[in-house]
Amino acid sequence: MNEAREKLAFDVFLSHNSKDKPAVRRLARALQERQIRAWLDIEQLEPGGDWQKGLEDGIRISRTAAVLVGKDGLGPWQLEEMEVVLQLAARHRKKLIPVLLSGASKKPRLPLFIKNRTWLDLRNGLVKEGIDKLIWGITGKKPGSENRAESQESGSASQKREGERTSQVIVAPTRLRHGAEHLVGREKELARLDAAWHDPKTHIVTIVAWGGVGKTALVVEWMARMARDGWSGAERVFDWSFYNQGTREQDAPSADPFIAAALEFFGGDEGKKLAASPASPWDKGASLDSHASLVS
Numbered sequence: 424m425n426e427a428r429e430k431l432a433f434d435v436f437l438s439h440n441s442k443d444k445p446a447v448r449r450l451a452r453a454l455q456e457r458q459i460r461a462w463l464d465i466e467q468l469e470p471g472g473d474w475q476k477g478l479e480d481g482i483r484i485s486r487t488a489a490v491l492v493g494k495d496g497l498g499p500w501q502l503e504e505m506e507v508v509l510q511l512a513a514r515h516r517k518k519l520i521p522v523l524l525s526g527a528s529k530k531p532r533l534p535l536f537i538k539n540r541t542w543l544d545l546r547n548g549l550v551k552e553g554i555d556k557l558i559w560g561i562t563g564k565k566p567g568s569e570n571r572a573e574s575q576e577s578g579s580a581s582q583k584r585e586g587e588r589t590s591q592v593i594v595a596p597t598r599l600r601h602g603a604e605h606l607v608g609r610e611k612e613l614a615r616l617d618a619a620w621h622d623p624k625t626h627i628v629t630i631v632a633w634g635g636v637g638k639t640a641l642v643v644e645w646m647a648r649m650a651r652d653g654w655s656g657a658e659r660v661f662d663w664s665f666y667n668q669g670t671r672e673q674d675a676p677s678a679d680p681f682i683a684a685a686l687e688f689f690g691g692d693e694g695k696k697l698a699a700s701p702a703s704p705w706d707k708g709a710s711l712d713s714h715a716s717l718v719s
Contacts, residue, residue, distance in 0.1 A: 494526030
């Protein structure tokens with residue numbers, strides 16, 4: 424699989440008029456059946472959340488964007504979405520793919536900034552030839568164009584690069600022992616974590632929920648995906664759980680063991696000495712912040 428694709432949560436962002444929702448859902452399913460990860464608002468936007476920010480996050484964590492045009496033309500919010508896509512396309516070299524859906528006019532009215540792109544005609548329905556061309560535009564790889572030997576060679580080279588990249592990441596032994604064997608129905612939350620990871624302005628994400636609903640399982644699954652992706656640019660990986668402290672009534676939860684372990688992990692011998700010193704918790708926390716910032 425393409426290394427650039429591996430770094431992002433979705434392969435394609437589906438920008439569409441809400442009136443075309445049934446056709447767009449069928450297209451999303453057809454792509455997912457071909458192992459193409461499609462971002463669709465009805466599946467990814469949290470009820471009651473900031474949907475405009477959600478759309479922008481969805482575009483940011485998608486490799487490409489498909490602008491879908493049906494019989495009702497472009498929806499009003501599609502134009503705003505496309506402005507965001509164009510900005511991100513210029514910054515991150517994202518591809519914008521115009522797609523004509525069933526019912527679209529023979530000469531659709533398209534904005535000037537997408538008329539100069541090769542558009543895909545799906546007005547005859549979701550036939551294999553059309554889906555193959557869309558996947559070609561999304562992945563940059565024409566379906567069926569490579570023979571098996573070339574595919575194996577490419578896969579071996581990719582695995583070698585991935586192994587070299589992963590071997591440079593320092594990963595601490597995990598303390599998260601309460602993951603789920605199969606995580607179901609958390610794609611929106613996983614996408615939000617991916618969006619936060621790829622957003623340079625986001626440094627902390629807080630997951631707040633009742634005990635037992637799966638917060639740890641969510642983080643474990645996200646970290647497993649990050650590990651498969653070679654940790655997506657991370658240099659050091661450290662996790663911690665206060666679960667055991669929270670289950671012992673005789674003990675008050677303390678951050679001291681976490682600070683000590685993190686200082687040693689990020690600061691080496693110097694951090695270990697500071698952790699064992701009589702320095703104040705504030706000074707230890709400040710030192711941990713400086714050490715972590717150097718490798719973030």
